[in-house]
Amino acid sequence: MEHTEILTRYTANFVDELVKSGITDVVISPGSRSTPLALTFTEHPSIKEWVIIDERSAAFFALGIAKQTKQAVALICTSGTAAANYFPAIVESHYSRVPLIVITADRPHELRGVGAPQAIEQVKLYGDYVKEFHEMALPEGTPEMLNYVRNKAAHAVYIAQEGNPGPVHLNFPLREPLNPDFSLEAIWEPTGYGNYERIYQESLDGRKRLTTTQIQLLIEKLQSKKKGVIVCGPQVDDDFADAITALAAKWGLPILADPLSQVRSGKHDKNNIIESYDAFLRNATIRKQLKPEFIIRFGAMPVSKAYLFYLKENKDVMQFTIENSAGYREPTGNITEFIFADAVSLCKDLLSQSPEIGFDEKWLQAWQDMNHIAKKHLLADVEDKITEGEAVRALVDVTPESSSVYVANSMPIRDFDTFMLTTDKSFTVLANRGANGIDGLLSSGIGAATAGNPVTIVSGDLSFFHDMNGLLAAKHYQLNVTILLINNNGGGIFSFLSQANDKKHFEALFGTPLNIDFKHAVNMYGGKYILAKTEAELKELLKKSYQENGLHVIEIQTDRTDNVDWHRGKWLAIEQEILKGKE
Numbered sequence: 001m002e003h004t005e006i007l008t009r010y011t012a013n014f015v016d017e018l019v020k021s022g023i024t025d026v027v028i029s030p031g032s033r034s035t036p037l038a039l040t041f042t043e044h045p046s047i048k049e050w051v052i053i054d055e056r057s058a059a060f061f062a063l064g065i066a067k068q069t070k071q072a073v074a075l076i077c078t079s080g081t082a083a084a085n086y087f088p089a090i091v092e093s094h095y096s097r098v099p100l101i102v103i104t105a106d107r108p109h110e111l112r113g114v115g116a117p118q119a120i121e122q123v124k125l126y127g128d129y130v131k132e133f134h135e136m137a138l139p140e141g142t143p144e145m146l147n148y149v150r151n152k153a154a155h156a157v158y159i160a161q162e163g164n165p166g167p168v169h170l171n172f173p174l175r176e177p178l179n180p181d182f183s184l185e186a187i188w189e190p191t192g193y194g195n196y197e198r199i200y201q202e203s204l205d206g207r208k209r210l211t212t213t214q215i216q217l218l219i220e221k222l223q224s225k226k227k228g229v230i231v232c233g234p235q236v237d238d239d240f241a242d243a244i245t246a247l248a249a250k251w252g253l254p255i256l257a258d259p260l261s262q263v264r265s266g267k268h269d270k271n272n273i274i275e276s277y278d279a280f281l282r283n284a285t286i287r288k289q290l291k292p293e294f295i296i297r298f299g300a301m302p303v304s305k306a307y308l309f310y311l312k313e314n315k316d317v318m319q320f321t322i323e324n325s326a327g328y329r330e331p332t333g334n335i336t337e338f339i340f341a342d343a344v345s346l347c348k349d350l351l352s353q354s355p356e357i358g359f360d361e362k363w364l365q366a367w368q369d370m371n372h373i374a375k376k377h378l379l380a381d382v383e384d385k386i387t388e389g390e391a392v393r394a395l396v397d398v399t400p401e402s403s404s405v406y407v408a409n410s411m412p413i414r415d416f417d418t419f420m421l422t423t424d425k426s427f428t429v430l431a432n433r434g435a436n437g438i439d440g441l442l443s444s445g446i447g448a449a450t451a452g453n454p455v456t457i458v459s460g461d462l463s464f465f466h467d468m469n470g471l472l473a474a475k476h477y478q479l480n481v482t483i484l485l486i487n488n489n490g491g492g493i494f495s496f497l498s499q500a501n502d503k504k505h506f507e508a509l510f511g512t513p514l515n516i517d518f519k520h521a522v523n524m525y526g527g528k529y530i531l532a533k534t535e536a537e538l539k540e541l542l543k544k545s546y547q548e549n550g551l552h553v554i555e556i557q558t559d560r561t562d563n564v565d566w567h568r569g570k571w572l573a574i575e576q577e578i579l580k581g582k583e
C-alpha cells in the first residue's frame with residue numbers, strides 16, 4: 001500500500017473502532033497536522049462532530065457533553081500549544097471523573113527536538129492527570145497494525161469509562177502528506193478482528209457489590225449506634241436518590257444532600273432530606289448539639305464549608321466513605337473506613353439485609369426541625385431589588401422538568417447549596433467541582449446543551465468573562481441555552497473572606513471589578529440580553545427563554561458588600577431562632 005492508502009485505512013480503522021466502542025461525539029479544533037483525524041471523524045457516518053476553534057473551550061465543551069450524557073467524548077487537536085490548551089479541562093475531568101478520549105496530533109519523531117515548527121513535547125503532556133497515555137505508532141497498513149489501531153481505540157474507551165471514569169490521552173504522530181483518500185474501497189471494514197478490548201463493554205455494566213458477610217459486618221458495626229448521618233456528595237447514578245432515601249427511611253436517619261447529589265430533586269421520598277444544613281451548621285453551638293455517632297458519606301465531599309467544620313469537629317466519630325471504585329477523598333484526615341462498592345447496590349443490599357435498626361427518632365426530628373426553620377427563612381422576604389439567593393430560588397422554581405442547570409463555582413454553587421430546596425420536579429445539577437475552576441464554565445454548559453434538554457447556566461461575572469469565547473458554540477450551532485448571569489462586578493466570594501478586611505489591596509487583587517457591559521458581548525455572539533431587577537421579573541424572563549430558541553442571557557446586578565450583609569442576615573436569623581428554641 002502507498003502512503004495515502006495506509007494513512008486512510010489506519011485512521012479509518014481507528015475512528016470506526018471508537019464509534020463501535022460507543023463514542024458518539026467528537027470535538028474538533030482546526031489544525032493541519034490533525035487533518036487525517038479531523039477528516040476521517042467527519043467522514044464517518046455515525047459520529048457527530050463539533051468544531052470549536054479555541055481548544056480550551058473545546059475541551060470544556062466536550063467535558064460538558066460527557067457530564068450530561070455520562071459517555072466518553074473524543075477530542076482532536078493539532079500539535080503545539082493547541083494540545084496544551086486542553087489541560088484545564090483535563091484536570092477537571094480527572095478530578096470530577098468524567099471520561100474523555102484526548103487525541104493530539106503530533107509531528108513524527110524525526111521532527112521532534114530539532115527546532116521544527118509547532119513541535120512541543122507531547123509525550124505524557126498531561127502527566128498523571130490522564131488515566132492512561134499511549135504514543136500511537138505511525139500509520140501502517142498491515143492487518144496486524146490495523147488490528148493494533150482498533151485495539152488501542154477500544155482500549156482507550158474502556159479505560160476512560162471503567163472504574164472511576166477519566167481522560168485517556170493518545171498522541172498521534174503523523175507524516176505528510178496528510179490528506180486521506182475517501183474514494184478507497186471498504187475503508188471502514190475491519191481487518192480480521194482477533195481479541196481486543198470490546199469484550200470489556202459487557203463488564204462495564206457489572207456493579208461492584210459487597211458480599212453478604214461484608215454487609216452483615218457493616219450492619220453489626222452500626223447496630224449499637226443511634227445517631228447517624230448520611231451524607232450524599234456529587235452523584236451521577238439516576239437510581240441513587242430512590243435507593244438512598246429508601247434506606248434512610250428504614251433506618252430513620254437524616255440525609256445531608258449536596259446540590260450535586262441529585263437527591264434534592266425528583267419523585268422520591270424527601271422526608272429525611274436535610275438540604276439547608278450549610279445554613280445552620282455554620283454555628284458552632286448547633287454543630288455541637290448535632291454531634292453524631294457515625295457518618296456514612298457517598299461520593300466526594302459536599303460543597304458546604306460548614307459541613308467541613310462539622311466533620312473536623314468529629315474526629316472521634318465512626319465514618320464510612322463509599323466510593324464506587326477507588327480513590328481517597330477524605331480531606332479532614334478523619335479516620336474513615338472506605339467501602340469500594342456500587343452505591344445503589346450497597347443501599348439495596350443494606351435495605352434488604354438489615355433488620356429494623358432502631359435508630360433514635362428524636363435524632364432525625366432534631367435535624368428536621370432545624371431544617372424547617374432554615375427553609376422558612378430562606379424562603380421568606382421578597383426583596384424589592386433581587387438578591388443572589390433569590391435568583392437561585394427563582395431558577396429552581398421555574399427550571400423545566402428534566403432540564404439541567406450547570407452552576408458556576410464561587411458563590412453560585414454555594415447559593416445553590418443554600419437556596420436549592422427539595423422539589424418533586426426532576427432536574428439535574430451539574431458543576432465543575434473537580435478542581436473548582438472558574439474557567440470553561442460557559443463552554444461546559446453549552447456542551448451539556450447539545451444533549452437537547454433545556455440547560456440553564458448560572459454564572460458569576462468573572463466566570464462569564466473568563467470563558468466568553470465559549471459563547472461562539474451556541475451561536476455557531478444555534479444551541480438553545482439560557483444563562484443566568486449574576487453580576488456583582490467582581491469576585492463576590494472574596495467579600496466573605498478575611499481578605500475583605502484589607503481595604504488597601506482588596507479591590508485590586510480580589511474584588512477585581514470588570515466594569516464592563518456584558519450586553520455587547522452577548523449581542524456579538526448573537527444572543528438575546530436582558531436585565532432582570534426583581535425575582536418575579538426574573539422568573540418570567542427565565543420561563544420565556546425556555547419557550548424560545550437560541551442563546552438567552554438574563555443578567556441580575558448586585559452589590560458585593562450588600563450581598564454579604566444579606567447572606568449573613570439570613571444565617572443569623574436562622575441561628576437565633578434555632579438557638580432560642582433550645583434555651
Ligand SMILES: Cc1ncc(C[n+]2csc(CCOP(=O)(O)OP(=O)(O)O)c2C)c(N)n1
Pocket residue numbers: 408409410411412436437438439459460461462463464488490491492493494
Ligand atoms: C481558573 C480560576 N482562576 C481563579 C480562581 C479563584 N477564584 C475563585 S472564585 C473567584 C471569583 C469568581 O468571581 P465570579 O465568577 O464573579 O463569582 P462570584 O464570586 O462573584 O459569585 C476566583 C477568581 C479559580 N477558582 N479558578
Ligand SMILES: C=C(O[C@H]1C=C[C@H](C(=O)CCC(=O)O)[C@@H](C(=O)O)[C@@H]1O)C(=O)O
Pocket residue numbers: 304305306414493496497
Ligand atoms: C477563591 C477561592 O476559593 C476559596 C473561596 C472561598 C472558599 C470559602 O472559604 C468560602 C467560605 C464559605 O463557603 O462559607 C474557599 C474554601 O472553600 O476553602 C475557597 O478555596 C480560591 O482561589 O481558592
Ligand SMILES: [Mg+2]
Pocket residue numbers: 460461462486487488489490491492
Ligand atoms: Mg462576581
